[in-house]
Amino acid sequence: MKNSKLKSLYTYRWRICLIFILLVLPRLAFSLPFTERVTLQTGLRLIVSEDHSLPFVTFQLIIDGGSRIDPPNKEGLSYITAKGLLHGTTRNTAQHMNNTLDFLGANLSSSSSKDYISVALKVLKKDLVQGFNLFMDAITQPVFPEDEFRREIQRTLGAIKSVEEDPGGLSEREFLKTLFANSPYGHPVMGTGESLDRLTRNDMISFHNTYIRPNQAILVIVGDVSLNEIKKDLTGRLETWIAGEVSKVSYEQPPVSSAKTLTIDRAITQANIVLGNLGPPRNNPDFFPMVVMNYILGGGGFSSRLFTEIRAKRGFAYSVHSAFDFKKYTGSFSVNLQTKNDSAREAISIVLAEMKKIQTEPVTDMELEGARKYLTGSFPLRLDTQAKLASFLAQVEFYGLGDDHADKYVSHIKAVTKEDVQRVAKKYLNPGAYTLIVVGNLKEAGFRE
Numbered sequence: 001m002k003n004s005k006l007k008s009l010y011t012y013r014w015r016i017c018l019i020f021i022l023l024v025l026p027r028l029a030f031s032l033p034f035t036e037r038v039t040l041q042t043g044l045r046l047i048v049s050e051d052h053s054l055p056f057v058t059f060q061l062i063i064d065g066g067s068r069i070d071p072p073n074k075e076g077l078s079y080i081t082a083k084g085l086l087h088g089t090t091r092n093t094a095q096h097m098n099n100t101l102d103f104l105g106a107n108l109s110s111s112s113s114k115d116y117i118s119v120a121l122k123v124l125k126k127d128l129v130q131g132f133n134l135f136m137d138a139i140t141q142p143v144f145p146e147d148e149f150r151r152e153i154q155r156t157l158g159a160i161k162s163v164e165e166d167p168g169g170l171s172e173r174e175f176l177k178t179l180f181a182n183s184p185y186g187h188p189v190m191g192t193g194e195s196l197d198r199l200t201r202n203d204m205i206s207f208h209n210t211y212i213r214p215n216q217a218i219l220v221i222v223g224d225v226s227l228n229e230i231k232k233d234l235t236g237r238l239e240t241w242i243a244g245e246v247s248k249v250s251y252e253q254p255p256v257s258s259a260k261t262l263t264i265d266r267a268i269t270q271a272n273i274v275l276g277n278l279g280p281p282r283n284n285p286d287f288f289p290m291v292v293m294n295y296i297l298g299g300g301g302f303s304s305r306l307f308t309e310i311r312a313k314r315g316f317a318y319s320v321h322s323a324f325d326f327k328k329y330t331g332s333f334s335v336n337l338q339t340k341n342d343s344a345r346e347a348i349s350i351v352l353a354e355m356k357k358i359q360t361e362p363v364t365d366m367e368l369e370g371a372r373k374y375l376t377g378s379f380p381l382r383l384d385t386q387a388k389l390a391s392f393l394a395q396v397e398f399y400g401l402g403d404d405h406a407d408k409y410v411s412h413i414k415a416v417t418k419e420d421v422q423r424v425a426k427k428y429l430n431p432g433a434y435t436l437i438v439v440g441n442l443k444e445a446g447f448r449e
Contacts, residue, residue, distance in 0.1 A: 051386060057223035081208055160191075299321060
């Protein structure tokens, strides 16, 4: 009885939160905290956003050096280099860095994605300069110890093995590999077992010396600090970071003219399915209509068409969703779902039918209004922490979306029409030349005799 009452209470609270998101937040005026931008002589683009509500400062650095620029046969180099930034510097060993961060209650992290390397720091305002010096040491003075490099390779090999053993992760990896075949976006960010075996410490040093440069970078600082304080206490150190010549890496994406299907046999009860096609870059002017269209098709959770047809009406899948994954050059659209092996083919047919339907028939007024309300109401929640805001501002700058992107987000969503939804569905969904990945019991799923 007690558990039942608690469950009812949680459900009630969730409904109240949802009502607030859908009905109240869209009516509230939304604007970013005071934000200033400046470009230093080194080419570093610096963005400072003041937020004095908490005594913290968050740093978010992104560098145009993601996995898409990994050299041939050395895939994973960007990822390993990013991780290596935290393995010690000319001033501090990795252990000393970690002990200092723990003492300060600060958090320093690094990672790599398809488009960029990111380094993030959160530190108390009173420890701003000390934390910032650790941050800059990691970026500009890493030593990449051989023993740490070998340990990172082993950790990464373990992570790759985990993907191999996870049907969902495997299907997503193979989808991108197949969709972006013969292009820089095709290989996994972590690389492969074969490519990691080819990497050396000297490769990391060369990659760092080439790409980890201020003229390749954007630094966002959000929190209890002003631009004047930054100029007084931090820019001296920033200006010692030396710019360098960086050759532009060409990007070519082969067009897809016919459907591709890859099946992987696994002795499992659920087929893991990913179906989709190439998409536009992040700075595409149709971004807002695409977001609304995707919400109606499969991105809107319980209210989406795919969920209704596949889960609610037929019970084929516990969850099903669609999404655009935008990148600097070429993105993707995909539908992900899990279903029993024997219902896999029918579920795929429904996905393709719904893609065609949204291209040929206008969405309803109710669907459009529901998408608008949710997307405008939930937008402020995407910026409700320093880390979220810093990441958002960095990406807006990196993808060239314009200084007013956040201020106009709500108005752009509200301006999307039914005609816009149908137009972008026709333009960016490709149910005739899709890429399909199925990981499951292929005989039960009807893909093998």
